[in-house]
Amino acid sequence: xxxxxxxxSVIFGIVVVSSIVGMYAGxxxxxxxxxxxxxxxxxxxxxxxxxxxxxxxxxxxxxxASGWAYSRGGPTLYIMAYLTLAYVFSFYxxxxxxxxxxKFGMQTQSDFFHTRYGSKNLAAxxxxxxxVFIIPYLQLQLTGLGIIVEVSSFGGISRVTAMLVAFGLVAxxxxxxxxxxxxxxxxxxxxxxxFAAFFIGIGLPYMYFGGIGxxxxxxxxxxxxxxxxxxxxxxxxxxxxISTVLLTSFGFYMWPHLFSAxxxxxxxxTLRRNAVIMPLYTITMPLIFFVGFTAILVVxxxxxxxxxxLTIVRQSYSPWFLGVIGAxxxxxxxxxxxxxxxxxxxxxxxxxxxPMFAPGMTDDQVARLAKALVIVITLIALYFAIxxxxxxxxxxxxxxxxxxxxxxxxxFGLYWKRVTKPGVFTGLVTGIAVVAYLVLTKQDPFYGxxxxxxxxxxxxxxxxxxxxxxxxxxxxxxxxxxx
Amino acid sequence: xxxxxxxxxxxGLIPFVAMCFTVxxxxxxxxxxxxxxxxxxxxxxxxxxTPIIMSLAYKSERNRIDAQDSAQKxxx
Numbered sequence: 284x285x286x287x288x289x290x291x292s293v294i295f296g297i298v299v300v301s302s303i304v305g306m307y308a309g310x311x312x313x314x315x316x317x318x319x320x321x322x323x324x325x326x327x328x329x330x331x332x333x334x335x336x337x338x339x340x341x342x343x344x345x346x347x348a349s350g351w352a353y354s355r356g357g358p359t360l361y362i363m364a365y366l367t368l369a370y371v372f373s374f375y376x377x378x379x380x381x382x383x384x385x386k387f388g389m390q391t392q393s394d395f396f397h398t399r400y401g402s403k404n405l406a407a408x409x410x411x412x413x414x415v416f417i418i419p420y421l422q423l424q425l426t427g428l429g430i431i432v433e434v435s436s437f438g439g440i441s442r443v444t445a446m447l448v449a450f451g452l453v454a455x456x457x458x459x460x461x462x463x464x465x466x467x468x469x470x471x472x473x474x475x476x477x478f479a480a481f482f483i484g485i486g487l488p489y490m491y492f493g494g495i496g497x498x499x500x501x502x503x504x505x506x507x508x509x510x511x512x513x514x515x516x517x518x519x520x521x522x523x524x525i526s527t528v529l530l531t532s533f534g535f536y537m538w539p540h541l542f543s544a545x546x547x548x549x550x551x552x553t554l555r556r557n558a559v560i561m562p563l564y565t566i567t568m569p570l571i572f573f574v575g576f577t578a579i580l581v582v583x584x585x586x587x588x589x590x591x592x593l594t595i596v597r598q599s600y601s602p603w604f605l606g607v608i609g610a611x612x613x614x615x616x617x618x619x620x621x622x623x624x625x626x627x628x629x630x631x632x633x634x635x636x637x638p639m640f641a642p643g644m645t646d647d648q649v650a651r652l653a654k655a656l657v658i659v660i661t662l663i664a665l666y667f668a669i670x671x672x673x674x675x676x677x678x679x680x681x682x683x684x685x686x687x688x689x690x691x692x693x694x695f696g697l698y699w700k701r702v703t704k705p706g707v708f709t710g711l712v713t714g715i716a717v718v719a720y721l722v723l724t725k726q727d728p729f730y731g732x733x734x735x736x737x738x739x740x741x742x743x744x745x746x747x748x749x750x751x752x753x754x755x756x757x758x759x760x761x762x763x764x765x766x
Numbered sequence: 767x768x769x770x771x772x773x774x775x776x777x778g779l780i781p782f783v784a785m786c787f788t789v790x791x792x793x794x795x796x797x798x799x800x801x802x803x804x805x806x807x808x809x810x811x812x813x814x815x816t817p818i819i820m821s822l823a824y825k826s827e828r829n830r831i832d833a834q835d836s837a838q839k840x841x842x
Contacts, residue, residue: 367813
């Protein structure tokens, strides 16, 4: 067998076995809408932890982070900071989200907006924004999968073909089994990811430099400014770092799929404990960075930094091991992709289509529509993945700039009784408009500050000002009555 | 709904100050610590410290919530 056949067989074998395990674990439950989306709110600490880890450590962490370490250097440190701080921030509002979620039977992020502000239009707009900004995140996973197969086949299989096959599998997987299967497949993915990170994060610096310290000494001698900010970029200095860390750590749980993942917890204490221990999972990230830094000196001059990790693994180990690493990478793309598709489909069917166009639909019909949408959403992301080229990290930052605009509506919804529907509505729309304008006119970073963060500040100001100018509204979270 | 206490919020600010706002103080290569450039060492250190700090916030919240809940039950 030649090298590409070995590598691809190993990847395919691991992915198929994992999928079977996931489907078996998920198949024992009757799939109504509540079970398919929030697993009947029955997940304990371990499963919630795995589910959230499954959604967090995506191909972005695997290929994107090493890619930015390779191509940008210092600014990449923002990733380690924001992942850690996102959990810290979650401690102060996620348990509360769970409490109101349980009380009012929420399944999605839009349900939160609907219940708190009593407006199906606001909820519909929020769900549409959520779906729109999930697309670049999904596109990121597709692109990552394409890179994995392209590198593992030693260039023999085109990226487009690879993406088509892989996403057929993901769509089938989501279609059949729902959120429970995804949590179980995460177990396998996390073990593989941990193993891969430790093995190559420590192994590669030793192989080429005799140690991690030696690798950094060599790197600093060769490129003295690469590891500090702004690294190999022009505009990503300290103000960019601070604004980006704030945007992304505040925005982390504003992703509709992560927001609704908190509803799967058995109780809110699970979420508090989760917030305390999750930062430890971030400890795999430095190891991924070490691979990217090692690759700078070992495989210099790659046009696409996102290929750095796999290229150096391919050059350094035998093909079957490239297959194992490739499989870890493939699962880190497929598991989050499944969750993203699930979240987007449910949001669109339940919070946009039914309230706006078909109020008479039953829950079963909504579940059926959501399943049909799995195919549509996958195809849209596939289209973008094939026809646009940008780095994995940039795709993620675009998504963050969008979804973080939910923050004022969520935080004020919980903690400020004077906030009003017109305030939140106008703030949200203004924030999205500012993001769209700055990103489309290529003004990100905006005067050295992350454009999404700038938009968030505008959003906050508009929300507060308009809320104070409009008439006070009843707060259903205070008096305990459903809207 | 249990709102977080001021004390727990102040505890949570510590990692934000260390990992985010003070970046201009620690974003440098030298001195190397344990073979790592200083900025990378600093971030890894705080990844490890943060769960310890947050377990303090957890204890503070837990005690307060338990006290609130038992007071409510006692009143009803």
